[in-house]
Amino acid sequence: MRGLSKLRLSIRSVAAAVPIAFLAVMFVLSAWNVSPLRADEVSSVPSDVFENTIRPLFVTHCIECHGPRKAESGLRFDTRDTLLQGGDSGPAISLEMPRESLMLLALRHQGGLEMPPDKPLPEAEIAAVEAWIRAGAPWPEGVVLGGTGPSLRGGEITDQERAFWSFQPIRDPQPPTDVDPPGLSEIDRFVMRKLKEMDLKPSPPASRRDWIRRATLDLTGLPPTPEQVQSFLDDPSEAAEVDRIEQLLASSAYGERWGRHWLDVVRYADTAGETADYPTPLSYKYRNWVIDALNADLPYDHFVMQQIAGDVIANAMLAGSDADSMDDDQLRRYREMLTATGFIAISRRFGFDVENYHHLTIQDTIDVLGQATLGLTLGCARCHDHKFDPVNIEDYYAWYGIFASTKYSFPGSEEKRRPYDLVPDVPPAVLAQRQREIDLQMASIESQQQPIAEQLTQLNAQIQQASGTSQFFGFE
Incomplete structure (x- = not known):
């Protein structure tokens, strides 16, 4: 009895200085034997300690920055497996050497690690976490902290990600036959x-x-x-x-009504955006192409391909043809396919000096392409593997390489008002032929002007001799 009284007195003394939750942890752990548990024993550990102490602590101080929606330094606290896996610095907890766990060092603000970053937790809470780790980090089966939202991803794309329903080929399901009334569409x-x-x-x-x-x-x-x-x-x-x-x-x-929806998706405008929002007077050609494409019932795959690579398709279509062998229909189709790439040309420009921010214009192109045709935010993969969709940073820069090799026509700006790098709407061979014709015409005009210029020069010289003046007709 005296021993029991002393034990009760000791408990009262400790309870005055240590939170009850921590005492509960210590008593439970002392009954378990604090040596680390085997993996097959963890599930048999009572969950009271986790539910009453560990879960509230993690949810309050850790899960906001280290959870399924945000994982700073690659570390997540939402499951036991993610803690064992750890982050950029290694496993967060060590069942073999509990006291050396990176989590405990961070909680005590030791070794250059600080978690939470503002101030350390009370020593009693840190001791409770240490005792929990020494007990094998028991975690109730199926419990995930931080809600039920989508989990973070990264690295190689898995078969499970490839099998997601929205990435599957479109199928043509058979219409039901057991419906009334008969004769329905x-x-x-x-x-x-x-x-x-x-x-x-x-x-x-x-x-x-x-x-x-x-x-x-x-x-x-x-x-x-x-x-x-x-x-x-x-x-x-x-x-x-x-x-x-x-x-x-x-x-x-019809094309005007439904083409407008596509133009909204691809952020069509008659101005370049940013600073002075400079007008782009040729954008209407792309707008009209979209309207005509819908009115012509252009198949969707052609509709998309021509907007992304219409120039490549057009050049391949005319491969091996010379200027004399191209008929009006070929030239019309060539012009239409180049106009379709207005999808790229109307990409947003950034800043006052848009040439120095061209990488952001390419990002805008990729972002709009992903949202318009895939329903995915490809822009997230500019800095890291996409956190939710199976798009990695390598995929993003594969797209970037394509558009970085593309010449974007400059629409004009507040500083440089005149557009440049506009693309001719005729094939290079035709353009060269027309240039030769213009050069010949100019040469003919100059040859016809030469005698007149010589006569004026002679007349001017005669007048200078007679009057003693110079440059009467503007000639030296």
């Missing part, structure tokens, strides 16, 4: 199946007047005229709706 059959799964019923069909108004607004962005509405209402044929859709798709307003 393929799209409506998918819609009806989903409505049936959700125990919903479709709205009743729109009236013909509502239908023509909705279809016209959707495809052209314009309301139908009263004459168009009446013409549709007066057509009782079964093909009336199909015919009207074809008419709307053939309208120039």
Whole structure:
């Protein structure tokens, strides 16, 4: 009894100076034997210590800078495995030599490591962490700190990342056959199946007047005229709706309506941005190309390829041809493909002296390309492997190399108002031929002017002798 009384007295004395949570840790650990546990024993350790002491400490002081959304120095505290793996300086905890764990050195602000950076934790909390490490760093199975958001990634792209659904080839699924009523279009059959799964019923069909108004607004962005509405209402044929859709798709307003969405995605503007926001008077050619491409029903893969590499495609198309063998249709297609690369030409310019910030213009090109065609923020990989998407820094600079070898036409700026490095819209062979023709014409004009110039020189000399003056006609 006396021994028990002394033990109780000792407990009271210690409790006055040490937090209760730390005492709980020490008592539990003393019952376990503080030597490191084997990996297969960790899961059998009671989770009270972790839940009551370690988890709150990590969440309060560590996870914001070392978690799934941000991992300074490559170190994460969200799972036991990430602590054992460690960061740039090595494993954060050592089960073989607990006292030498980098985490403890950082918590005590020793060895050039400081965590948290503002001030050290109370010694009692540090001692609790040390005791937890000595016990084998028990961690409840399945527990991840820092929420359930996406985990950070890096390094080689894995098969699991490649298998993500959005990276898979587009498939053509078979439309459902077990839907009512029969005779629905393929799209409506998918819609009806989903409505049936959700125990919903479709709205009743729109009236013909509502239908023509909705279809016209959707495809052209314009309301139908009263004459168009009446013409549709007066057509009782079964093909009336199909015919009207074809008419709307053939309208120039269709490309204007839907081309605008693409132009918004690729940040089209008639000015260069930055400083004086200098006008770019030739940008409209790219805008018109987008509109014409939609009206011509250009396939999407051609639509994208021509905007990225239209000049390369155009030169390959005319390979081996000379200026005399190129017909008007070839020259038209060449001009259209070069105009398509306006996607690159309208890239944003940065700063007052845009040439010195051209690397940012290339970044803008890559960023817009990724967002517009892949739905990915490729710009993140400019400085490091993408934290969430399977895009590494090597991928980014592979794209960078392509666009760095591309000549960007200069649109003009507040300091240098005139554009330069504009690209001719004819093939080099045709351009050279036209230049030769111009040179010949200039030579002919100069040869015709030469006798006149000689006559004026003689006349001027005669006048000088007669009057004693000089440069009467501006000739020396």
